[in-house]
Amino acid sequence: MTFQTMLASMSAGMLRSLAIFFLTLIFSLPLGMAVMYLRRSKYKVISGITKIYIAIMRGTPLMLQLLMWYFGPFYLFRWSIRGYRFPAIIIGFSMNYAAYFAEIYRSGYEAIPVGQFEAAEVLGYSRSQTFFKIILPQLVKTILPSITNEIITLVKDTSLAFTLAYNEMFSIAKQIASSQTSFVPFIIAGVFYFVMNYVVAFVMERAEKALAYY
């Protein structure tokens, strides 16, 4: 097998890895905000349940959670899980990352001086105006470095989708490596993750600079 054919068969996997990556971000970033608000709820039951949720998501392996999301519906309810593989991966990743993002958001949220909320309140801003105009921009600035860390981890975590026998890039790399007894696919995989994260770090650094105007 030539280098080109290896690359070609792995590129389909790369697209799947990218799909997991972007879909997870699209769902987990806003979901994390919702989780943060539930976590901060003044109702003890709601904040308590959310705390348990976060503890489970952070306290157990993502690999295990993926298995649970995929096979759970079948074992619990005998539902057919045909065609459910990809959704299960996205649900599993999103629910897991939402928990991490929620805690990052919370740290940023609590770092905002209470006077910011009060100033907005006295000026008569509505709740959503206060959030989107006053709080969110300041929140994003404080948490950006932590978010970068998390996104970099996500790039590498996409390989965990192999648990559900999903042919993302790393699964294909392993298959080719064993069938061709070659180490090259792993090097390609390594370069792929490295380049991905290089791009992530570059973009996030630009974002941090863009927010450094105050």
Added chain:
Amino acid sequence: MILEMNNIQKSFKDLKVLRDISIHVDKGEVVSIIGPSGSGKSTLLRCATFLETIDAGEILYMDRAAAKTNEEGKAEYVSHAELQQFKQYFGLVFQQFNLFPHYSVLKNVMDAPVYVLKHSREEAEAQALELLDKMNLKDKAGAYPSQLSGGQQQRVAIARALAMNPDILFFDEPTSALDPELTGEVLKVIRQLADEKMTMVVVTHEMPFARAVSDRVIFMDKGVIVEQGDPEKVFGDPDHERTKQFLRNYQQ
């Protein structure tokens, strides 16, 4: 009557912070509230501006009740939507300025008029620049709060409050977070507003200022109004021993 607060009671857990306080402020009046730390004067302002909810009593702006006591003796507020309208009667200047750090000075002043009062951008900007000019800060319109001194920030905060065209302006220890050198420029602005007959309530530790600028001084201690009246009387010849003691401690 611009503001009337009757029989206000407020506790934090078991601590009674306001015990049956009543104040009223007429149009054009400048009222100073003085008193030791923990006397409840800041809490009173925070209740007047709805940052704290009262336990019992009445709050009226322009003779309209925003909160009043029900049959069970508990304060009941009007709806959230109505409270939002009440907020247009007043402005508040904080001890810590609380400017929005991610907005330029100009945007700090014109944003609420545009997004809360729905004024046009041109109108709001023109008014904001006029106010900044009045605060001697026109050249800082494009700066960010972190680039300004404390005194400048506080003057921006005053402009921001004035931009909402309030009927009454509250100041919560406006110079307490400032270097002594910078308090003068803020007090000068407040004095100028007093000359223009702006209705104001100022919680302050600046006694000479309170004496010079106020129409009426209120001395509070332990959640009650000990004494109030003409500044010359309260500062020069107070009736109560507690007031005398407080003023003596200040002069030392």
